[in-house]
Amino acid sequence: MDKNIETVLSYVNIVDEVAGFVKLKKRGQNYSGLCPFHSEKTPSFHVSESKGLYYCFGCGKGGNVIGFLKDIKGESFKEVIDYLKKKYNIPLEDTKLYKSNKTGESEVPVKKILNLALNFYYENLFVYISSSGHIIKYLSDRGIDENIAKDFKLGYAGFGNGLTALLLNNKVDLDTAVNAGLLIKKPEYNKGYSDRFVNKLIIPIMDRAGEPIALASRIILREGEASPLNFPKYINTNNSEIFVKNNTLYGLNKALPFIKKENAVFIVEGYFDMITLYSNGIKNVVATMGTALSKNHIVNLSRLSDEIILLYDGDKAGINAINRGIELFQSFMESPDKNIYAVCLNDGSDPDSYVRKYGGSSLIKLIQDRKKTPVEFVLDYYIEKSENSGIIENGKDERNLKAKISMIREIVPFLKKINNNIIFSHYINLLANRLGLKENEIRKYIDSNETAGLAAHLNFNNNDDSAGNSETGALKEDLNIEDLIVGKIFCNLLLTEYINDDILKEFSDTDAIFIIKEIKNTLKNNINEENNIKIKGKIEDIVLKTENSFKWNKIYYSNLLIENKSGKDDFKKLLIQLKVGNINKTCRGILSEIKSGLLDESDKLLKFQELNRLKYISKEFQRKICGY
Numbered sequence: 001m002d003k004n005i006e007t008v009l010s011y012v013n014i015v016d017e018v019a020g021f022v023k024l025k026k027r028g029q030n031y032s033g034l035c036p037f038h039s040e041k042t043p044s045f046h047v048s049e050s051k052g053l054y055y056c057f058g059c060g061k062g063g064n065v066i067g068f069l070k071d072i073k074g075e076s077f078k079e080v081i082d083y084l085k086k087k088y089n090i091p092l093e094d095t096k097l098y099k100s101n102k103t104g105e106s107e108v109p110v111k112k113i114l115n116l117a118l119n120f121y122y123e124n125l126f127v128y129i130s131s132s133g134h135i136i137k138y139l140s141d142r143g144i145d146e147n148i149a150k151d152f153k154l155g156y157a158g159f160g161n162g163l164t165a166l167l168l169n170n171k172v173d174l175d176t177a178v179n180a181g182l183l184i185k186k187p188e189y190n191k192g193y194s195d196r197f198v199n200k201l202i203i204p205i206m207d208r209a210g211e212p213i214a215l216a217s218r219i220i221l222r223e224g225e226a227s228p229l230n231f232p233k234y235i236n237t238n239n240s241e242i243f244v245k246n247n248t249l250y251g252l253n254k255a256l257p258f259i260k261k262e263n264a265v266f267i268v269e270g271y272f273d274m275i276t277l278y279s280n281g282i283k284n285v286v287a288t289m290g291t292a293l294s295k296n297h298i299v300n301l302s303r304l305s306d307e308i309i310l311l312y313d314g315d316k317a318g319i320n321a322i323n324r325g326i327e328l329f330q331s332f333m334e335s336p337d338k339n340i341y342a343v344c345l346n347d348g349s350d351p352d353s354y355v356r357k358y359g360g361s362s363l364i365k366l367i368q369d370r371k372k373t374p375v376e377f378v379l380d381y382y383i384e385k386s387e388n389s390g391i392i393e394n395g396k397d398e399r400n401l402k403a404k405i406s407m408i409r410e411i412v413p414f415l416k417k418i419n420n421n422i423i424f425s426h427y428i429n430l431l432a433n434r435l436g437l438k439e440n441e442i443r444k445y446i447d448s449n450e451t452a453g454l455a456a457h458l459n460f461n462n463n464d465d466s467a468g469n470s471e472t473g474a475l476k477e478d479l480n481i482e483d484l485i486v487g488k489i490f491c492n493l494l495l496t497e498y499i500n501d502d503i504l505k506e507f508s509d510t511d512a513i514f515i516i517k518e519i520k521n522t523l524k525n526n527i528n529e530e531n532n533i534k535i536k537g538k539i540e541d542i543v544l545k546t547e548n549s550f551k552w553n554k555i556y557y558s559n560l561l562i563e564n565k566s567g568k569d570d571f572k573k574l575l576i577q578l579k580v581g582n583i584n585k586t587c588r589g590i591l592s593e594i595k596s597g598l599l600d601e602s603d604k605l606l607k608f609q610e611l612n613r614l615k616y617i618s619k620e621f622q623r624k625i626c627g628y
Helices: 003-011 014-018 065-073 077-088 109-126 129-141 146-151 162-169 174-180 252-262 271-279 295-302 316-332 351-358 360-370 374-389 398-415 421-435 439-447 481-491 493-498 510-523 533-544 549-561 568-595 601-627
Strands: 025-027 030-033 045-048 053-056 155-157 183-185 193-195 200-206 212-219 234-236 264-268 285-287 307-312 339-344
Touching (some): 003 065, 003 077, 045 549, 053 549, 065 077, 109 129, 109 146, 109 155, 109 162, 109 174, 109 212, 129 200, 146 271, 162 174, 162 193, 174 193, 252 264, 252 271, 252 285, 264 271, 264 295, 271 285, 271 351, 339 360, 339 374, 374 398, 374 421, 398 421, 398 439, 481 493, 481 549, 493 568, 510 533, 568 601
Parallel strands (some): 264 285, 264 307, 307 339
Antiparallel strands (some): 025 030, 045 053, 155 200, 183 193, 200 212
C-alpha cells in the first residue's frame, strides 16, 4: 500500500467522515446506523473507530474511509485523497499517483467550470454593483442582506457573454460547459457559443463538502420591465455526473451539523424558504428544487436524523405536495426510532413569507402545535375539506353516508400501504371516530368487492428487513468450523503459524485453503506486522479473489468489527475440533459400509478394527481439548 494512503488513514477518523452521511449510534466499541448504500429499516451498517473500517451486513459494502467516500460521493480515488488532504492538512509526498493538483483542477471537468462560473457570478453581484443594483434590491426586499447573500455565495449573471469569454481564457472545453447547462451553442453555421444565463440571480447548489455541483438561476426584472411570455421563473444547470436533481437537497451542506445536533430536519420547497429560515435561526432546514420530494431525499435524511418534518405552503399546491410526499414515508412508519410529520401553513403563506412576517420562533411554535403524522394529516385533510364544504354533516341519512363512503375511498389508498396490523387498526379506529361510524363497518367495506378486492392488497404481516439488526446476528448463515477458524485468523494473522501442511489437509473448503495459504505467504516477510495497514489491505485483496467473496467479506468484517479475538489455546481447540469432525465423518462412512450388507465377515472385521481405532483417536483429541 502506498505510503500516502497509510498517512491519510492515520490522520482521518472514519467515524467523523461517515457521520456526515449516516446517523450513527454508539453500540459497545463500535457505531451502527442505517446503511447509505441500500434501503433498510433496521441498522446493519457498522463502523469501527479503532480499526478504521466500516461494513454493512445487509449489502456487503465495506472498507476504509477512502473507499466509503469514493462510493458515497461518487468521486475518484484522487478526488477523495485531495479532499482529505485539504480538510485535515495532511502532509503527503508528491508522488505521481497521489500528488495534490496545485491548479485546483479536478478530474471531473464540470467541477472546474462550475467553480469558475461561481466566482464570476459572485464578483458580478458584489464587485460590479452598478449593474447588479436591482438584484441587491430584490434580495433586500426579501430580507436577505449582503452578509446572508455572501454566505450563500449568491451571484448575478449580467448581459452579454462574459462567462463564455472567461471560460475561453481558461482554455475550458466549451462543449462541456454546454452539456452542463452553462452555455448555449449557436446554430451550425454560426459555430459560436453564448451565455445561457442572462440578467438572472444565480443560486449555487453545493455538495456536502461545500463545493458547487450545479447552479440555479431566477429571472429578476428591473422596475417597469415586462416578464417574457411562458418563461420559467427558475432555470437550473443540467443533471451531470456530479449532480442529480432528485437526489440533491439545497442547503444540506450548511444544515448538516444542525440536523445532527437537533436530530431533526425541516424540508421546504424553495431556495428562499431555506435561506430565510436558516438566516432566522432555523438552521436544520433543506429544500427541494422544483421537483417532487423523492424517496432518495427521504432515505438520505432518515439516516441523518430521527425526525423529518415536511413544511410546505398553505395553498393547494403545497397541500398536494405533502400528499405526494406522504406516500414516501410508508416504509418508515413502523420504525420506533423515526418520527415523520407534515405541517401546512393554512393562511396562504409560504415558510419564507411567514418567517419574515411573524419570526422564526413563531413558526417553530406553529410546527409544534400542528405537526401530524403522515396518515393523520391525510385523514384530517380530507375530513376537514368535506366538513368545510358542507358535504358531511351530522346524521346518517343516505346522502351523508354516501359522502363518507366517497371520502373513505380517497383515504384507503394511503391506508392500504400500511403493512402492520396494529398500526392499520389504529388508523381505522381514528377514521371511524372522526366519521362517526363503527370500525367494523369500515373494515367490512374495505374488505368488500366495492373496493375492488382491496383486502387482497393488504399485508398484515410485520415483515422485518432482510438485513440483520445486531453485530452478533449479522451473519445469518450457520458458520462451520472452517469458517470459524478463518475468522479467528482474520483477527490475528499470526495464528496461521499453527497450521502446517498436514493440518491444512483437514480443510475441505477451497476458499479457506486459499485464504490461509495466501496469508501465510504474505506474512513471510512481514512476520512482526500483523496489524499493519499494508498487510490488512492485502488481506482484503485476498478475500476479493475467493470464489464466495461475499461470504468471506462478511466473516472478515464481522470478526474485525466485533473484536472477535482468541488466544492460541482457543485456536488450537478449533483445529482439534476440525480434526475430530473429520474423524467422526469417516467413522460414519465406515459404519454405513458395515451396515450395507455388502461386506464379507473378514472385511467387516477390518472395518470394525478401523472404526475402533478412529474412535479412540477421536476421544484422545477430545480429551486434549478439555485439557487446554
